Amino acid sequence: MQLDRERLLRAYKNMKIIRMFEERLHEEIKTGEIAGFTHLYAGQEAVAVGVCELLDDEDKIVSTHRGHGHCLAKGCDVIGMMKEIYGRADGLCKGKGGSMHIADIEKGMLGANGIVGAGAPIAVGAAMSAKLDGRGKVSIAFSGDGACNQGTTFEAMNMAVVTKVPAIFVFENNKYSENTGVDYAVGTASDIAGRAEGFGMKVWRANGSDFFDVYNTMLDLLDYVRAGHGPAAIEFDTERFFGHFEGDPQKYRGDGELARIRDQRDPLKQFRLKAVELDKIDLSDLDKIDEDVAALIEAAVTQARAADAPSPEDVLTDVYVSY
Amino acid sequence: MTEMMLREAIAQTLHDEMLRDSNVVVLGEDIVGGMGTEGGPESTGGIWGTSGGLFDKFGPNRVIDTPISESAIVGAAAGLALSGKRPVAEIMFADFVGVCLDQLWNQLAKFRYMFGGKTTCPAVIRMSYGAGLNAAAQHSQSVYSLLTALPGLKVVMPTTPADAKGLLTTAIRGSDPVIFMEHKALYAVRGEVPEGEYMIPFGQARQVRAGRDVTIVACGLMVSVAEAAAAGLEAEGIGCNVIDLRTTSPIDEDAILDSLEITGRLVVVDESPPRCSLATDIAGLASQHAFSSLKAPIQLVTAPHTPVPFARELEREYLPSADKVQAAVRAVMAYK
Ligand SMILES: Cc1ncc(C[n+]2csc(CCOP(=O)(O)OP(=O)(O)O)c2C)c(N)n1
Ligand SMILES: [Mg+2]
Numbered sequence: 114m115q116l117d118r119e120r121l122l123r124a125y126k127n128m129k130i131i132r133m134f135e136e137r138l139h140e141e142i143k144t145g146e147i148a149g150f151t152h153l154y155a156g157q158e159a160v161a162v163g164v165c166e167l168l169d170d171e172d173k174i175v176s177t178h179r180g181h182g183h184c185l186a187k188g189c190d191v192i193g194m195m196k197e198i199y200g201r202a203d204g205l206c207k208g209k210g211g212s213m214h215i216a217d218i219e220k221g222m223l224g225a226n227g228i229v230g231a232g233a234p235i236a237v238g239a240a241m242s243a244k245l246d247g248r249g250k251v252s253i254a255f256s257g258d259g260a261c262n263q264g265t266t267f268e269a270m271n272m273a274v275v276t277k278v279p280a281i282f283v284f285e286n287n288k289y290s291e292n293t294g295v296d297y298a299v300g301t302a303s304d305i306a307g308r309a310e311g312f313g314m315k316v317w318r319a320n321g322s323d324f325f326d327v328y329n330t331m332l333d334l335l336d337y338v339r340a341g342h343g344p345a346a347i348e349f350d351t352e353r354f355f356g357h358f359e360g361d362p363q364k365y366r367g368d369g370e371l372a373r374i375r376d377q378r379d380p381l382k383q384f385r386l387k388a389v390e391l392d393k394i395d396l397s398d399l400d401k402i403d404e405d406v407a408a409l410i411e412a413a414v415t416q417a418r419a420a421d422a423p424s425p426e427d428v429l430t431d432v433y434v435s436y
Numbered sequence: 437m438t439e440m441m442l443r444e445a446i447a448q449t450l451h452d453e454m455l456r457d458s459n460v461v462v463l464g465e466d467i468v469g470g471m472g473t474e475g476g477p478e479s480t481g482g483i484w485g486t487s488g489g490l491f492d493k494f495g496p497n498r499v500i501d502t503p504i505s506e507s508a509i510v511g512a513a514a515g516l517a518l519s520g521k522r523p524v525a526e527i528m529f530a531d532f533v534g535v536c537l538d539q540l541w542n543q544l545a546k547f548r549y550m551f552g553g554k555t556t557c558p559a560v561i562r563m564s565y566g567a568g569l570n571a572a573a574q575h576s577q578s579v580y581s582l583l584t585a586l587p588g589l590k591v592v593m594p595t596t597p598a599d600a601k602g603l604l605t606t607a608i609r610g611s612d613p614v615i616f617m618e619h620k621a622l623y624a625v626r627g628e629v630p631e632g633e634y635m636i637p638f639g640q641a642r643q644v645r646a647g648r649d650v651t652i653v654a655c656g657l658m659v660s661v662a663e664a665a666a667a668g669l670e671a672e673g674i675g676c677n678v679i680d681l682r683t684t685s686p687i688d689e690d691a692i693l694d695s696l697e698i699t700g701r702l703v704v705v706d707e708s709p710p711r712c713s714l715a716t717d718i719a720g721l722a723s724q725h726a727f728s729s730l731k732a733p734i735q736l737v738t739a740p741h742t743p744v745p746f747a748r749e750l751e752r753e754y755l756p757s758a759d760k761v762q763a764a765v766r767a768v769m770a771y772k
Contacts, residue, residue, distance in 0.1 A: 148570030148748050200570070200747030211572045211746030227574030228535065229504050262503035265535070289473070290504055291465070292480040297472025298503040367474025423745075425753035432742045 116328065118393045124166050124324060125388065125399055128158040128381055129406045130191060131182045135355070137410050138181075138198065142359045146418070148200055151212045154182030156354035159380035160285050161186035163327025164253065167335055173221045173239040173252040175232040179353075180225025183255055184215045187222040195413035201420035208423040209431065229290075230263025232256060233282060237269045240280035240344070249339045251279040259290025261305050262298060270312040273344035281338055282309055282346040285321060287353040292365045309346030321349030322378040325387055352378045437628040445597035445629050446486040446562075446618065449604045450524060454494050460608060461516055462490060463500035463509060464526030464562075471501045483528055484564060484623060506532045510539035510561060517559040518547065522608055530565035530579040530617060544613045545588030556611040560604070566619040566657055566707060567744050567755055576744040576751075578707040580656070581714045583615050584684040590614045590638055591685040593656040597627040599682060602636030609635070619657040639686035647675030650765050651695040653718055654705040655681040658756060662705045665761035674769060684714055692718065693726050700731035701768040705756050710738040732771035735764035 116124075135155040141147055154161065157179075165174065165186035176183040184194060189205060197204030198212045205215055216224035223239060226232050236254030243250040260266055261284055273280040284305045288295045295303045306316040315337060319330040327349065338345050352374040356363045363371070376382075388394050440448070454460045468491040469480025481488030491499040502509050506527055513525040527533060533540065540561065547557050567576040584591045590612055594600035600618070607614040644659060645666050654662040659680040666676035677695045681687060696702060702722050706715035715736040722734055737756045745751055 149746060150569075150571055150575065200749070208747035208750060209573075209745045211570065213572055213574065214746070227572065228532065230535070259504045262505050263535070264505065264507050291483070292469040292471075292473070293466055293501065293503075294470075294472025297501070362480075364479040365470040365473035365475035370474065422749040423747050425749060428742055428745055428750050428753045429740060 116325070120166070121388055121394055122398060122402065124162050124328070125384055126402045126406060127162045127166070127186055128324065128384065129402055130409065131155070131158045131161065131185050132381055133406050133410045134181060134185060134191065134195070137414060139355060139359065141414060147198060149211050149213075151198065151359045152179040152357065153353075153355040153359065154179050156352040156374070156378070156380070157182060157285055157287060157321060159324040159327050159384070160283070160321045160349045160351055163324050164283060164331055166328060167331050168221065168251070168253070170219065170221045171248065171250045173223055173236070173243070173250070175223045175236040175239070175252070175254050176225040177232060177255055177257060177260065178213050178225065178227055178229065179257070180213070180215055184217070184222055184225065187217070188220040189215065189217045189222055191409055192413045192416055195417040196420050199417040199420065200422065201417060202423040202427070203420055207427065207431070230256070230260045230265040232260070233266045233269035234272070237273045237276075237278060237280050240273060240278035241276060244278045251281055251335065251338050253281045253283055255283050255285060257290060258284065258286040258288065258295045258299055258305060259293070261308065267312070270309060270314065270344070270346070274313040277343035279338045279341070280344040281334065282314070282344065284309070284346065284348045285351050286348055287351050289353065289357065289365070291357045294365070306346060306348035309348075314344050314346050315342070316345065317347040319347065319349055321351030322380050322383055324380055324384050437630060439626055440597055440629055441623065442594065442597045442600050442618070442625050442627070443485045443623040445600040446604060447488060449601045450487060450490060451493070453605060453608045454490065454498065457522060459520065460522045460524065461498045461500065462487060462524045462526070463502055463512060465502055465504055465509070465528055467526055468499060468501040484618070487526070506536035507539050510536040510544065513559040513561060514539060514544040514547070514557065517544070517557045517613070518555060522558050524560040524562060524608060527561060527563040529575050530563040531574050531577045533563070533579050533583070540583075540589070541586050545586050548612070549588060557613050558611050560607045560614045560616050562616045562618060564620045565617045566621060567751055568621045568657065570746060570748055570751055572746040573743040578656070578739070580617055580684055581706070581708040581712065584714060584717070585712065588613065589685065590683065591617065592638065592683045593617045593619070594682070595622060595656060595659045595680055597625065597629045598634070599636060599642070601629050602634045603638075603682065606635045606638060617656065621657050636682065638683045639688050640682065641688035641691035642680040642682055643691070644678040644680050645676060647677040648698055649675045650677070650701040650703060650768055651692065651699045652676050652678045652703045652705060652761065652765070653681065653692055654678065655684055655714065656707060658705040658707050661756055661758055662761055664758040665765065668758065669762055669765055674765060676765060689721060689725070692721065696722060696726040696729045700729045702730070702734045703761060703764045703768060704734070704736050705761055706736065706738045707756060708739060709741045710736060711741055713738060732768040735768050737761050737764050
């Protein structure tokens with residue numbers, strides 16, 4: 114799938130939506146109106162969008178606690194998501210799940226997840242289902258550099274290899290699990306793809322700050338998996354621009370580290386530079402998108418703030434289909 | 437006595453016990469904070485502020501910051517305990533017991549029994565628990581009913597800084613596996629803590645308030661809910677005997693039964709869902725051993741049989757409240 118003008122503009126727009134969604138949440142959370150724990154995805158946009166741009170609604174993804182970007186890239190409704198994060202009755206999950214549990218099964222988005230490492234086995238199940246259906250669909254587990262240390266992730270990788278299912282393990286190495294550095298926590302000298310390879314999978318590596326690298330590498334990987342060769346893994350070198358959760362003082366960062374990664378490793382800045390070089394789009398196209406997205410996010414926040422809270426009796430619904 | 441927060445009482449107790457006994461080892465995710473970063477070890481000092489300073493003082497062999505691997509954390513605690521050490525492991529949120537239940541349940545809890553009493557297993561597994569922070573379905577649960585049901589584990593829930601010190605010291609110096617549950621909403625609670633050696637035996641409840649009309653049994657955060665309800669009822673002339681269980685395994689049956697002999701009316705406040713729960717456990721105890729004292733059907737104030745919801749309005753409804761406890765007390769009082 115060539116990166117034509119339309120696709121490029123859409124990818125930029127989706128990355129911009131994620132960025133502005135998260136930057137706005139970063140501000141709104143300070144007002145105290147939004148409850149609970151929120152983990153922002155800003156900085157990693159090229160991964161979610163570069164991966165999901167190559168999927169359709171029948172391809173499945175399983176996300177993490179840092180799930181907003183994956184949800185948005187997979188097509189979850191921006192306003193429904195904002196309402197969910199505000200805990201509103203007509204939020205995407207009726208205010209029951211919140212930031213860490215956003216899901217939209219019809220979009221192939223099988224849930225953000227509060228349990229680190231819980232996603233990979235679920236993605237294997239979805240991949241088994243895809244194999245059974247035989248339509249060349251895939252299932253993707255997003256995991257962090259922290260989640261790659263969880264036994265569930267190991268079990269899932271091995272099971273995917275031995276059952277030869279179209280599961281794709283996407284590792285977003287943003288160098289941190291909460292306050293702990295990847296160099297300390299991942300024993301294979303921070304090499305997560307190498308570990309996946311040890312489980313018997315073909316692996317790829319790419320620059321998670323560069324949409325083009327993500328997209329092109331995923332093209333290759335998806336060709337391989339959709340052709341029925343079994344699972345694959347890919348490690349993206351990426352950065353998180355905010356704290357682990359909103360409110361994190363980030364004392365573990367080095368001096369000037371945030372400024373440096375925001376300057377040199379910003380997927381949106383890099384996209385602007387490269388896209389214009391490609392001569393297919395003008396900066397003015399991108400500026401127009403920026404304006405549209407700003408209006409969309411503004412509308413989402415306005416609507417979410419005005420939306421009704423769930424009623425107390427809703428606590429009891431949705432536990433079972435019937436009981 | 438020194439005034440401090442519950443989290444400080446825990447940090448201080450860990451420090452004092454590590455100083456006293458070189459076999460005490462602590463382990464868990466981010467308990468040092470900043471390992472492998474430019475900020476460096478101790479730049480954060482643990483998510484809950486319960487382990488700051490330990491790494492600098494006791495070093496990496498006794499203060500072990502682990503990868504995200506709950507099964508291996510609890511399993512390693514079991515192995516340390518079988519090898520003569522006294523591990524204190526931290527599971528960041530009690531909900532993650534779901535990840536490592538085998539190591540808790542089939543391993544740690546059963547070694548002594550399966551091995552015919554040949555070994556002790558002095559491991560403490562600390563974990564934050566409970567709702568009230570809108571942390572949603574996977575970061576808010578009160579896992580104590582589930583864990584109290586498992587033979588071989590002791591289950592402890594401090595509600596004051598002093599109790600945190602006294603109970604944690606007893607847990608670390610004891611010879612059995614202990615689940616030490618810290619309610620997230622209690623970490624910042626302040627109170628006087630005795631200096632020096634201070635141990636509270638397990639199975640000894642604390643009388644929070646004396647009263648002769650109704651017995652209210654609670655644990656953890658629910659003690660403050662019961663206490664608030666009782667304070668309001670006193671103005672109406674209803675005297676509540678509020679009991680903080682402190683430990684749910686072992687459980688102070690005498691404190692409950694003795695009180696019921698006087699009051700004849702029981703309300704149990706339990707943050708966990710109602711089925712096979714602490715609340716039904718205590719109701720069973722009362723109907724078995726205090727049947728002739730009872731003047732009214734037992735009232736259970738619990739969470740509903742649902743996961744913990746996210747939205748503020750839903751979580752407020754989910755949690756037992758002082759209003760609900762007062763309604764239950766009025767119901768047992770009104771029963772003819
Ligand atoms: C089973 C489990 N253990 C611990 C946690 C607490 N926790 C939440 S996110 C996180 C770090 C995850 O790091 P990583 O996988 O690299 O994802 P990132 O936060 O960098 O996106 C931890 C330890 C959890 N939610 N679930
Ligand atoms: Mg990470």
